[in-house]
Amino acid sequence: MSCVLDVANVSVGFRQKGGVLPLVKNASLRLSAGQCLGILGESGSGKSMLCKAIAGLLDENFTVEGSIRFEGLQLLRQKPEKLRRLRGQKIGIVLQNPMSCFDPLYRIGEQMEETLAEHYNAGRRKIYTKCIEILELMRIRQAINVLAQYPHQLSGGMLQRVMIGLAVALDPVLIIADEPTTAIDSISQHSIMQEFVRIKEAGQVAMIFVSHDLGVLSRISDDVMVMHGGRVMEQGRAQDIFANAQDVYTRHLIEQHTAVMKRFCAAISPAV
Amino acid sequence: MSVVLRAKDIRVSFRKEQQSSLFGQERQQVLHDISLDLREGECLGIIGESGSGKSTLGRVLSGLLKPEGGRVYLEGSDIYEKRSAKSKAALQHRMALVFQDYTSSVNPRFRVENIIGESLRIYRKAGGDCSHVRQRTYELLDQVGLPASFITRYPHELSGGQLQRVCIARALAVCPRIILLDEAISSLDASTQVQIMDLLSTVQKSLGLSYIFITHDLTSITYLCNRVLFFQHGRIVEQVDQISQLSSLQTAYAKHLLHSIMGLGVSDSEQEQADLLVSESEISSLALVNDARKGADSPQAGAVMAFSSKPSVVG
Secondary structure (H helix, E strand, O other), X not given: OOEEEEEEEEEEEEEEOXXXXXXXXXXXXXXXXXXXXXXXXXXXXXXXXXXXXXXXXXXXXXXXXXXXXXXXXXXOOOOHHHHHHHHHXXXXXXXXXXXXHOOOOOOHHHHHHHHHHHHOOOOHHHHHHHHHHHHHHOOOOOHHHHHXXXXXXXXXXXXXXXXXXXXXXXXXXXXXXXXXOOOOOHHHHHHHHHHHHHHHHOOOOEEEEEEOOHHHHHHHOOEEEEEEXXXXXXXXXXXXXXXXXXXXHHHHXXXXXXXXXXXXXXXXXXXX | OOEEEEXXXXXXXXXXXXXXXXXXXXXXXXXXXXXXXXXXXXXXXXXXXXXXXXXXHHHHHOOOOOOOEEEEEEOOEEOOOOOOHHHHHHHHOOEEEEOOOOOOOOOOOOOHHHHHHHHHHHXXXXXXXOOXXXXXXXXXXXXXXXXXXXXXXXXXXXXXXXXXXXXXXXXXXXXXXXXXXXXXXXXXXXHHHHHHHXXXXXXXXXXXXXXXXEEOOHXXXXXXXXXXXXXXXXXXXXXXXXXXXXXXXXXXXXXXXXXXXXXXXXXXXHHHHHHHOHHHHHHHHHHHHHHHHHOOOOHHHHHHHHHOOOOXXXX
């Protein structure tokens, strides 16, 4: 399998008065098509920062060192315009809060068309049919009606599905999902995770999936990376880490999770 | 066990955003005849998806929103009855609230000392005994597992979990009988959620409190609660009196909630069942959209936005 993303020894820092505040220290990862890496960590652990560094979304207030190779191309110190082209076309990004990612003053259809027109060389009619295709792919029924609605008329789960649809629409090679299910109730969360699993199992894309919820990560990840305080605590196959974690912090997280799940399982199956 | 809080036939509706005529008075029913009992020393979970009216119910139970019909009895006395200011104050401090959005529920210019002190002052006004404010603040901080040195900190100098602990300390300051937790742990990350739930259950045991725990996450309900109500479209669709009997759920909605849990140790057959249920969820989400379209503007979403600005953001 060819390696889509190769991140080596990346450190991210924040420039402030009297020096640089380190946010991520020496993170390395490799990813090939059809593979999903889950990044687990609590808030402030630097997991989002690492994702932003990979996507080139950090401005000059941040320092990024190391090497980020995407399909052999060095992304660090690349021209912003070139990076912008890459994002959307080759790298799809799904962010945490779907409610704040859409402009509340424009209809869903207009916003989708705008995004597609940016990267997709086709006439309006063709883009419109493409939009409907995307929504139908994301299993949103009555797609034509949804296109004419404003973001506040859709539920968080539906908006997030529109976002995921847009992210996969241009056949990206890499999808970065930064806490895509955090702000959403558990039923929508489940159906969104199914969309992600479906995309992953199609085998075309590499995926980075960030979450603080072990339950969600266990559903999708092949590999897991545990971050704490900007440092990578542990990295490896998902089953290995869930079964016997070496690091104390990782073990603590898994123990907490299994304690909660044990009570849940006891409640749903009294025979056990 | 005695009943500390009883709600009978609560009905709430809001005026619709968009009316068919200029001065129309069409209303959207948000809660339909809700009745519930909260017994002493128990934790009652209320679970439902966003827009199901569970937060509105929380507002009614805590005395913030007068219902159109029905009554709420707190230890036998009706909280929406007309009464003197003094007895009202005495009644009000029996119930305390903790909200989801911890940053917007504290004054950013207050130190921890003042945040808790404000509660203590109100408690004293209501006739409570509270002579040693500083001493009591230390006690409360100790109860929620924070060091005494935090007393001079500002909210922005605390992490989410720590600030939520301060909010719990503030709720405990009025010596309540009941604490209503409205999505109190939903915007914390998973490991902090467990810490806060552990804290809540130790506090409950030591003070003999009752909790009403509103959430959309079933795993935290099974971790903390004794009883659970399933809420959908402003109605209680199912009630489970023994949390260990959760497998005997009847309604499709409750089953669906149950099967959408992901985690280590959830068997594969559960997952398959969940996948099968997806077609049903598609129908229900479709129904939601249709409802929204009928009212032109989604009234449920409107209600949620107007009454609980909870931007649940986890960094």
